[in-house]
Amino acid sequence: MNKPEVTIYKIGGGIIDDAAELIKFLVLFAQTAGFKILVHGGGKGASAMMRELGLTPQLINGRRVTDATVLDIVTMFYAGKTNKQVVAELQRLGVNALGLSGADGNIIQGVKRPVKDIDYGFVGDITTASINKKLVQQLLASGLTPVLCPIIHDGNGQLLNTNADTIASAVAVALTELYTVTLHYCFEKNGVLRDINDDESVIPEINSAAYAELKAQGIIADGMLPKLENAFAALSQGVQAVIIGHALNIQTTLRTKLCLN
Amino acid sequence: MNKPEVTIYKIGGGIIDDAAELIKFLVLFAQTAGFKILVHGGGKGASAMMRELGLTPQLINGRRVTDATVLDIVTMFYAGKTNKQVVAELQRLGVNALGLSGADGNIIQGVKRPVKDIDYGFVGDITTASINKKLVQQLLASGLTPVLCPIIHDGNGQLLNTNADTIASAVAVALTELYTVTLHYCFEKNGVLRDINDDESVIPEINSAAYAELKAQGIIADGMLPKLENAFAALSQGVQAVIIGHALNIQTTLRTKLCLN
Numbered sequence A, B: 001m002n003k004p005e006v007t008i009y010k011i012g013g014g015i016i017d018d019a020a021e022l023i024k025f026l027v028l029f030a031q032t033a034g035f036k037i038l039v040h041g042g043g044k045g046a047s048a049m050m051r052e053l054g055l056t057p058q059l060i061n062g063r064r065v066t067d068a069t070v071l072d073i074v075t076m077f078y079a080g081k082t083n084k085q086v087v088a089e090l091q092r093l094g095v096n097a098l099g100l101s102g103a104d105g106n107i108i109q110g111v112k113r114p115v116k117d118i119d120y121g122f123v124g125d126i127t128t129a130s131i132n133k134k135l136v137q138q139l140l141a142s143g144l145t146p147v148l149c150p151i152i153h154d155g156n157g158q159l160l161n162t163n164a165d166t167i168a169s170a171v172a173v174a175l176t177e178l179y180t181v182t183l184h185y186c187f188e189k190n191g192v193l194r195d196i197n198d199d200e201s202v203i204p205e206i207n208s209a210a211y212a213e214l215k216a217q218g219i220i221a222d223g224m225l226p227k228l229e230n231a232f233a234a235l236s237q238g239v240q241a242v243i244i245g246h247a248l249n250i251q252t253t254l255r256t257k258l259c260l261n
Helices: A019-031 A045-052 A068-092 A133-141 A164-175 A208-216 A224-236 B019-031 B045-052 B068-092 B133-141 B164-175 B208-216 B224-236
Strands: A005-011 A035-040 A097-100 A145-148 A151-153 A159-161 A180-187 A241-246 A256-258 B005-011 B035-040 B097-100 B145-148 B151-153 B159-161 B180-187 B241-246 B256-258
Touching: A005 A019, A005 A164, A019 A068, A035 A068, A035 A133, A035 A164, A045 A068, A068 A097, A068 A145, A068 A151, A068 A159, A068 B068, A068 B151, A068 B159, A133 A145, A133 A164, A145 A164, A151 B068, A159 B068, A164 A180, A164 A224, A180 A224, A208 A224, A224 A241, A224 A256, B005 B019, B005 B164, B019 B068, B035 B068, B035 B133, B035 B164, B045 B068, B068 B097, B068 B145, B068 B151, B068 B159, B133 B145, B133 B164, B145 B164, B164 B180, B164 B224, B180 B224, B208 B224, B224 B241, B224 B256
Parallel strands: A005 A035, A005 A180, A035 A145, A097 A145, A180 A241, B005 B035, B005 B180, B035 B145, B097 B145, B180 B241
Antiparallel strands: A151 A159, A241 A256, B151 B159, B241 B256
């Protein structure tokens, strides 16, 4: 029996910080057919509010160090303001969106990151097993569109700040048991570029063999490497396709499609 | 056929502002049997943050005047911080809580209050018809416990600030079609008092006839009058009982029970 299809769209800070772009994206998202899930990241609002309150945002390797005060602020921003504005806008557009943190319905339960060299504070680590896929399935079957923010919980009453890319890929892999899954990373570029300086040089499709070759040639390097490593890890765990492209091109073929074969 | 029973608990700012009391209440709430819904209000956190950001909270007749900035802040506090902390704590206590604003799943859709003498800004008015009772029923039937915050939406992408008491009573009345409903208002007193200066003088039960008499005698007056008017309005629309008492007494008989007859 064929599994039903679901697409998981992940949007990041770049589009969340631009209200006009965000609405344009949500209009396109609303028009896409079939089961879908939206995962959103943070944006700069939380850092701006910290500065207004006299706090200094601290990032190590791009990850936010989250003490109790910072956790309150990111919870307010991600689970409160951003999540509810996106949900209200999707409702306007006829999408029956339902916003969730990981605590809601225990949909994502993780663990506080163990302290090794760096204490990231209230930051959560998750695996595929962290995802309550039965609840996701039940919400989708009811005609609801889950909108996930990057705040999860540990099951012991503690909220935790988590990376939205990680949530998107964990949800994607977890759902492969029940659905044929496409994972769609939306960002500010048109896709994986053959020439980093030419935004039109998008490589339309990359399979495992082509990926190995592009790496060997040094065409895929730097910031794109971890993104694609994560994408191929998701593919090797059963995700059918990972798409990387601009948030406003989700309905076009201007994007890079990653597949195993 | 007997309808299933549901109890709607409303907690206000007094208990939300006291972390230790809030946890004590949630432990008691977790122990109650049967279908239940929690509606929470705001608390002083939002006003404190406004002051820290150099804004002056403005209240008219106890209602917050909500401009766009204030709406952002109350959305962050009520739908973000408070709602998610309560949900995470209930998950710890074994309650499969799911936090919702009115926008989520379109569970409460209202209208922006029309400007007459006073412009309250982004404040929402609701009626019984605003409540998506089918979604409430579906969540309860799935074993989920809805936790509602006082932020709703208008269906046109606008979030609105609303009174938690009003939400609790609208949800209660809306659910009478599907459930036998008890509405439980938790506050800082032990119930309706015969003597305002004696916290032990709780009147255990008041029906419509007794209510008329207590009003005539001047025993129920001032701040208690609108509360009881609202309670009897809910009863006259099919709610079976309204209970008024202290948040930490929800499992005891020290409270006032209001019924029609």
